Amino acid sequence: MTHKYIGKRIQRNEDPRLLTGQALFVDDVNIPGMLHAAFLRSDYAHARLKSIDVSAARERPGVVAVFTAEDMGADWKPGPPLVSPPPTVKDVTFFSRTQVPLVKDKVRHAGEAIAVVVAESRYIAEDAVEDIQVDLEPLEAVADLEKAMRPDSVRVHDDLDSNLAAHIVQVKGDYDKIRGEADLLIKRRIVIDRGAAAAMENRGIVANWDVKSQHLTVWDTTQAPIPIRNGLATRLGLSAHQVRVIAPFLGGGFGPKMMMFYPEEMLIPWLAIKLGRPVKWIEDRRENFYATTQERAQIHDVEMALTREGRILGIHDTFLHDTGAYDPYGLTIPLNTQSHMMSGYDVANFYSEIKVVFTNKIITTPIRGAGRPQGIYIAERLLDIAAKELGLDPIEIRKLNFIPPEAFPYEHKIIDQAFAPLILDSGNYRPVLEKAAVLIGYDQFVNEEQPRLRAEGRHIGIGIVSFIETTGVGPYEGARITVQTDGKINVATGVGTQGQGHFTSFAQVVAEQLGVAVKDVHLVTGDTAEFHWGTGTFASRGSVVAGNAINASAAGVRKKILKLASEVLKAPEDELELENGQVRVADIPQQSISLGELAALANPLRGAVEPGTEPGLEATAYFGPKYGAAAFGTHAMILEVDPETMMVEIKRYVVVEDCGTVLNPMILEGQIHGGVAMGIGNAYYEKLVYDDNAQLLNASLADYLIPTASEVPRIVIGHEETRSPLNPLGTKGVGEAGTIPVPALFAQALENALAEYNLEILETPLSPNRLFELIQDKEKSR
Amino acid sequence: MKIEGEYLFNGPRAELWEVIRDPEILATALPGTKSLDKVGENEYVGEMNVRVGPVGGLFSGRLTVSNEVPPESLTLSVEGKGSPGFLNGMGNVILDEQGEDKTLMKYEGDVQVGGKLASVGQRLLDTASKSTIRQGLEALDMALQARVAAKAEGKEVEYTPPSESEFVAGVAKDMARQALSSRTVWIVIGVVVIIAILVVYWISAGSGS
Numbered sequence: 001m002t003h004k005y006i007g008k009r010i011q012r013n014e015d016p017r018l019l020t021g022q023a024l025f026v027d028d029v030n031i032p033g034m035l036h037a038a039f040l041r042s043d044y045a046h047a048r049l050k051s052i053d054v055s056a057a058r059e060r061p062g063v064v065a066v067f068t069a070e071d072m073g074a075d076w077k078p079g080p081p082l083v084s085p086p087p088t089v090k091d092v093t094f095f096s097r098t099q100v101p102l103v104k105d106k107v108r109h110a111g112e113a114i115a116v117v118v119a120e121s122r123y124i125a126e127d128a129v130e131d132i133q134v135d136l137e138p139l140e141a142v143a144d145l146e147k148a149m150r151p152d153s154v155r156v157h158d159d160l161d162s163n164l165a166a167h168i169v170q171v172k173g174d175y176d177k178i179r180g181e182a183d184l185l186i187k188r189r190i191v192i193d194r195g196a197a198a199a200m201e202n203r204g205i206v207a208n209w210d211v212k213s214q215h216l217t218v219w220d221t222t223q224a225p226i227p228i229r230n231g232l233a234t235r236l237g238l239s240a241h242q243v244r245v246i247a248p249f250l251g252g253g254f255g256p257k258m259m260m261f262y263p264e265e266m267l268i269p270w271l272a273i274k275l276g277r278p279v280k281w282i283e284d285r286r287e288n289f290y291a292t293t294q295e296r297a298q299i300h301d302v303e304m305a306l307t308r309e310g311r312i313l314g315i316h317d318t319f320l321h322d323t324g325a326y327d328p329y330g331l332t333i334p335l336n337t338q339s340h341m342m343s344g345y346d347v348a349n350f351y352s353e354i355k356v357v358f359t360n361k362i363i364t365t366p367i368r369g370a371g372r373p374q375g376i377y378i379a380e381r382l383l384d385i386a387a388k389e390l391g392l393d394p395i396e397i398r399k400l401n402f403i404p405p406e407a408f409p410y411e412h413k414i415i416d417q418a419f420a421p422l423i424l425d426s427g428n429y430r431p432v433l434e435k436a437a438v439l440i441g442y443d444q445f446v447n448e449e450q451p452r453l454r455a456e457g458r459h460i461g462i463g464i465v466s467f468i469e470t471t472g473v474g475p476y477e478g479a480r481i482t483v484q485t486d487g488k489i490n491v492a493t494g495v496g497t498q499g500q501g502h503f504t505s506f507a508q509v510v511a512e513q514l515g516v517a518v519k520d521v522h523l524v525t526g527d528t529a530e531f532h533w534g535t536g537t538f539a540s541r542g543s544v545v546a547g548n549a550i551n552a553s554a555a556g557v558r559k560k561i562l563k564l565a566s567e568v569l570k571a572p573e574d575e576l577e578l579e580n581g582q583v584r585v586a587d588i589p590q591q592s593i594s595l596g597e598l599a600a601l602a603n604p605l606r607g608a609v610e611p612g613t614e615p616g617l618e619a620t621a622y623f624g625p626k627y628g629a630a631a632f633g634t635h636a637m638i639l640e641v642d643p644e645t646m647m648v649e650i651k652r653y654v655v656v657e658d659c660g661t662v663l664n665p666m667i668l669e670g671q672i673h674g675g676v677a678m679g680i681g682n683a684y685y686e687k688l689v690y691d692d693n694a695q696l697l698n699a700s701l702a703d704y705l706i707p708t709a710s711e712v713p714r715i716v717i718g719h720e721e722t723r724s725p726l727n728p729l730g731t732k733g734v735g736e737a738g739t740i741p742v743p744a745l746f747a748q749a750l751e752n753a754l755a756e757y758n759l760e761i762l763e764t765p766l767s768p769n770r771l772f773e774l775i776q777d778k779e780k781s782r
Numbered sequence: 783m784k785i786e787g788e789y790l791f792n793g794p795r796a797e798l799w800e801v802i803r804d805p806e807i808l809a810t811a812l813p814g815t816k817s818l819d820k821v822g823e824n825e826y827v828g829e830m831n832v833r834v835g836p837v838g839g840l841f842s843g844r845l846t847v848s849n850e851v852p853p854e855s856l857t858l859s860v861e862g863k864g865s866p867g868f869l870n871g872m873g874n875v876i877l878d879e880q881g882e883d884k885t886l887m888k889y890e891g892d893v894q895v896g897g898k899l900a901s902v903g904q905r906l907l908d909t910a911s912k913s914t915i916r917q918g919l920e921a922l923d924m925a926l927q928a929r930v931a932a933k934a935e936g937k938e939v940e941y942t943p944p945s946e947s948e949f950v951a952g953v954a955k956d957m958a959r960q961a962l963s964s965r966t967v968w969i970v971i972g973v974v975v976i977i978a979i980l981v982v983y984w985i986s987a988g989s990g991s
Binding site: 045138 | 868900
């Protein structure tokens with residue numbers, strides 16, 4: 001089927017507003033009489049709250065109220081948990097300990113909020129925070145995952161016997177048996193550290209309680225407005241219809257804005273009701289480092305068993321996963337790591353044990369990649385090491401192990417993050433890898449360029465890694481589509497938008513069905529007053545789940561259009577076509593009616609509407625996939641290392657992506673560009689450094705380095721298309737694809753560039769300093 | 783953060799011991815100290831202005847002296863907190879006689895820092911603390927020499943401790959010195975000079991036409 005709009009490079013509907021400052025962000029919301037909140041946060045990572053005196057703060061002119069946990073009375077409640085522990089996996093231990101609105105007895109991580117001040121301005125509120133006298137008795141803090149698991153470690157939660165938050169084992173086949181038959185065992189310890197999402201826009205909330213209509217409106221930088229609305233209503237004792245949550249334009253989400261509920265997210269609306277005045281809180285950058293969730297820290301002890309030909313016989317892994325001080329997001333991240341450790345390879349025997357650990361650090365929840373980069377790092381690193389040992393080419397060992405195209409749908413025979421069987425719906429991996437090798441010029445580089453450059457004393461290397469990305473998980477999304485009497489189309493859907501180009505790619509889906517211009521499709525996202533069923537924007541599911549819900553409701557509208565037009569134009573439905581905002585009879589173009597006129601006819605002011613029919617040209621539909629769609633990709637790069645400074649220059653970067661049907665290649669490429677930039681940060685610049693006391697040492701953008709234009713290369717992008725059989729559009733998600741494999745790619749390319757040192761990189765993130773240290777260690781041990 | 787070092791004082795050990803055990807003199811040697819009051823046999827409380835790069839503010843804290851072996855060694859414990867964060871530390875000080883009128887002080891300790899001081903001031907903390915210690919010890923040495931001189935002449939001690947601003951200026955100088963030792967800075971300065979020359983040239987060329 002040829003498409004007129006789907007798959008086309010159509011400029012983004014939202015850009016004129018975004019580029020001319022006409023897009024609403026939460027901080028743009030200003031309401032007369034609005035108050036401003038500021039939080040007192042703990043400097044200590046672990047401390048007992050002995051006493052707190054807020055009297056001086058309350059007396060400061062301009063301060064309206066100060067609240068501590070004590071002052072909240074019965075409204076002080078931890079949680080709620082966001083994801084419940086998996087019921088379908090046996091032998092799961094899970095201790096749910098959720099974040100608290102304000103510290104009551106004990107501080108469990110630096111930055112935890114102790115009190116909130118509400119004042120006429122943020123300046124006054126910040127000054128009043130300094131007036132608060134708080135007596136915290138410092139306790140020994142635990143930052144290190146392995147130390148936290150020792151029996152003598154201090155405990156983050158006093159009521160638990162240890163810092164173990166969860167324990168889960170998944171087994172496939174019989175690793176121990178196959179181990180004895182293997183020709184090669186690669187056993188390594190791999191350490192992955194933390195990073196931040198560092199979205200350009202920090203979090204923010206404005207809440208307004210209208211006493212006379214008994215209605216609460218909340219503007220929130222959330223990726224999940226509908227669950228926030230539902231949760232707020234429950235917590236505040238309101239009916240869902242009394243609460244409207246709006247997630248307007250967001251300056252990036254990347255996962256942490258999917259966390260529900262942040263303490264501030266519950267407190268600001270609570271304060272607005274309590275005080276009867278609008279309240280605003282905008283997170284500052286330092287708070288963002290302390291109060292917004294982080295990710296990625298894990299320690300793996302892993303072994304891969306292979307034949308001498310390079311076939312993987314099995315993987316055996318035990319890992320510690322850092323959940324921080326609380327675990328509201330359940331097991332999503334470690335289960336994703338587990339799910340991606342076998343990646344797109346046919347692995348018959350698998351043993352994986354997860355121990356989730358409480359530490360006195362900031363909570364971890366998914367960040368773009370969400371556990372997948374760790375799993376892919378493990379798989380790709382072990383294959384690289386095995387290839388070296390066996391004298392195989394890194395490309396060949398991967399091809400040898402790929403799941404063959406005829407094996408799909410392929411069951412990995414473990415449970416995934418949605419607690420459902422991990423099934424890869426479709427794929428054809430070899431052509432993707434081969435295309436990437438061609439685009440990067442693999443053979444020519446390895447055989448000609450690299451030897452020549454090495455002879456010149458240059459340290460230039462190549463890397464090529466592949467990955468899967470489980471995307472587009474359920475449960476469902478929905479959309480309502482209405483044809484207006486001016487012929488324009490209104491679409492309302494529940495997912496929020498954080499820069500993904502939804503206003504265009506979703507409009508293309510609608511335009512395809514209804515034969516209208518893309519710019520005439522007007523989309524509303526993330527406003528619970530417009531559409532109030534759905535879950536949110538996460539797990540690369542927008543184009544899959546919401547996209548197909550929109551496709552289904554557009555199909556519903558199309559049906560109504562054809563039925564009515566058939567009556568009006570007195571022609572059978574199958575002779576009608578929708579084109580340029582008109583319905584016309586195929587062979588007689590002058591016999592036509594515009595969608596606007598048709599919409600007016602569908603909603604008459606007089607006369608009778610036939611019984612059993614609905615007014616208007618409107619339809620609502622939902623879509624929920626049976627299980628997630630698995631995307632695949634290969635990244636390749638050539639980089640040069642300056643051996644004096646260990647700074648790197650990326651000479652060429654290639655991404656080949658198979659995410660099924662492409663709705664808009666330009667938007668897809670933008671997603672990949674952004675993802676790769678984030679991946680480069682993850683791999684070589686961004687690391688949150690904690691000291692032994694769980695103090696964060698680089699909580700500013702002066703010290704925590706995010707890549708800038710000079711670190712991000714031009715990216716060459718290629719596509720392959722294996723449509724997902726699980727949804728009518730055939731789409732798969734691509735939101736995290738740019739980020740997932742980059743740390744693994746860096747490790748391989750750096751080893752290759754510095755071949756003379758015979759480095760083995762078993763950690764991420766790296767940095768120029770760290771690479772320097774690794775080389776020094778290697779030199780010393782020689 | 784580990785702190786370790788030594789400093790050679792110009793005075794006999796017994797005199798140095800007297801100096802460091804006198805809170806009034808000690809207060810003058812700790813830059814930014816607003817007050818230091820004896821509240822127990824070996825315990826002092828006080829307030830101190832701390833500034834590390836962009837982070838600064840008033841700390842209130844407690845200083846405890848223990849394991850005293852006069853005039854050889856002692857242990858100092860410090861705990862302080864304020865709007866820039868907190869600081870806890872413990873250090874051992876050993877005084878070693880080096881002939882008649884010289885004393886070598888060896889010190890080592892561990893300091894834990896938290897809050898803004900740690901998270902924002904981190905990359906300046908090492909230089910700032912070393913510089914602060916060095917200047918503090920220099921001030922103590924001055925006090926010691928003044929005391930020795932006064933004793934020799936049988937006069938009252940005449941010694942004016944350095945002011946807080948002198949301390950701050952000293953720390954800033956040390957930090958600048960470290961920054962200037964890196965090559966990048968010289969490149970930046972070079973570029974700035976070239977741009978300045980170009981701008982001057984352009985202005986004069988423009989006004990001449």
